[in-house]
Amino acid sequence: MRGFPLLNLLIVIAFFALAWFPLQHLTGQSESSDPLQTQQQAAPVQAAEGFSFRIISSHPLKNVYLDYLGKRLLTVQDPGNEAEIERVINGITIAEQEIEFWIEAELKSAPKSGERPVIQLEMIREGLENRPTSVNVWGQEGESRIETNAIIFRPAI
Amino acid sequence: MPKLAIKGSGPSIWKALILLIIGTGSFFANPVSSRAALEVATLHPMVTDLAREVGGKHVIVFPLMNPGEDIHNFRPSSTDMAKARSADILLASGKGLELYLPRLRQTLGGSTHVIEAGNAVRSVKLSAKDALFACCPEHAAGSIDPHWWHSISGMKRAATYVAREFGKIDPSNKEAFAYNAKNWGKQLDKLETWAKREISKIPRSKRYLVTAHAAFGYFCREFGFRSIPIAGPSEGNVSSKYLAIAIGEIRKNSVPVAFPEVNANPRALDSIIKTVGIRRGKALIADGSASSASTYRAFMEHNIKVIVSGLTGAP
Numbered sequence: 001m002r003g004f005p006l007l008n009l010l011i012v013i014a015f016f017a018l019a020w021f022p023l024q025h026l027t028g029q030s031e032s033s034d035p036l037q038t039q040q041q042a043a044p045v046q047a048a049e050g051f052s053f054r055i056i057s058s059h060p061l062k063n064v065y066l067d068y069l070g071k072r073l074l075t076v077q078d079p080g081n082e083a084e085i086e087r088v089i090n091g092i093t094i095a096e097q098e099i100e101f102w103i104e105a106e107l108k109s110a111p112k113s114g115e116r117p118v119i120q121l122e123m124i125r126e127g128l129e130n131r132p133t134s135v136n137v138w139g140q141e142g143e144s145r146i147e148t149n150a151i152i153f154r155p156a157i
Numbered sequence: 158m159p160k161l162a163i164k165g166s167g168p169s170i171w172k173a174l175i176l177l178i179i180g181t182g183s184f185f186a187n188p189v190s191s192r193a194a195l196e197v198a199t200l201h202p203m204v205t206d207l208a209r210e211v212g213g214k215h216v217i218v219f220p221l222m223n224p225g226e227d228i229h230n231f232r233p234s235s236t237d238m239a240k241a242r243s244a245d246i247l248l249a250s251g252k253g254l255e256l257y258l259p260r261l262r263q264t265l266g267g268s269t270h271v272i273e274a275g276n277a278v279r280s281v282k283l284s285a286k287d288a289l290f291a292c293c294p295e296h297a298a299g300s301i302d303p304h305w306w307h308s309i310s311g312m313k314r315a316a317t318y319v320a321r322e323f324g325k326i327d328p329s330n331k332e333a334f335a336y337n338a339k340n341w342g343k344q345l346d347k348l349e350t351w352a353k354r355e356i357s358k359i360p361r362s363k364r365y366l367v368t369a370h371a372a373f374g375y376f377c378r379e380f381g382f383r384s385i386p387i388a389g390p391s392e393g394n395v396s397s398k399y400l401a402i403a404i405g406e407i408r409k410n411s412v413p414v415a416f417p418e419v420n421a422n423p424r425a426l427d428s429i430i431k432t433v434g435i436r437r438g439k440a441l442i443a444d445g446s447a448s449s450a451s452t453y454r455a456f457m458e459h460n461i462k463v464i465v466s467g468l469t470g471a472p
Binding site: 067069070096097098099100101102140147148149151 | 353362381
């Protein structure tokens, strides 16, 4: 407005301020945003589901543990005479296509010298029981402990 | 049997003769064992550790390169050449890392056995696209990534190979070298188990390693990562084309963090971090040479802790 230079200046500044903050947010360059949080928010939200895990061991097991992303998912201690251990876990979110578990298992007794123990881990997605996916993991010769990663593909339609 | 009569000699001459025969026979049977230990000159801090672990008390190791030195710019001095000439073995990293090695071999002639530890490790080859981000123009031209020590399974193979080569040169200690290599292999098994357990905390879809230069090919192959190196061939020579490709990959894959490197100028990486708005992780040891981590175990533990905490956001 003519004759009101200070007011004109304030209006211009207000205009840019109104335009600036939304643009900052859109470009993702705001210093206050946490990149990790932004990444998680940008990823499609995966609903919690139920999965069955079946574990078959070449030798009788004393215990077996399954971790996912550093968190304990499954604990089985003293399974007795179960030839195949099967457990259902509901309400978990596994969004990955390639899923890496960490598996630790102790056998009841060490295998014979020259023998390597093996565990098969099978993953069954609720509603897709006819499409299990599995992986075999091997221990060291003559050793009663297995500690290794197990990479499995997400059961898909 | 008639007595051998030598005037004034007695039985001492027979004893001396017998000792002479035994000593001569021993010398020709095991010429190297007459020395205290094999002398091994080394050209990289990680192979220095390898030589010590495999050789044990049967070797004396002379590192020609110390932890913290730049492996790509190291050139042996005349003092280094003299040490190499006087050693029984020159242990190199290999895979073309030591560009001066062919010339050094010629200088040494046949007096020193040259062993390239990396010969035991399956090479990671740089594709034409990856070669843009190789550590330096000479290695890009060769198309083989020389940084094999980032693979724990590779180091185990190298230990077995070096033990066998040491044993050819010093047969009297062949079994000791094999035993040491097997023992160290068991320690590396434990290191590998720990490393895999830590890395399993990172979702496989998030395993992107943004670093200054292309030194992590073997690490990526071993642990399921994809490498996005940023710098081109050398400091001050970062092409805008390289930067654009790297920025595109970082944004496309929503990579949250970039890792600078010990002993490297972080300028190019810092400008990317600022442009894209990602976090700056702690520094990685890319070339296996850092004064703070002179053993293989310390080097791998450092890198894995830094990568896992950087990509999981854990402290």
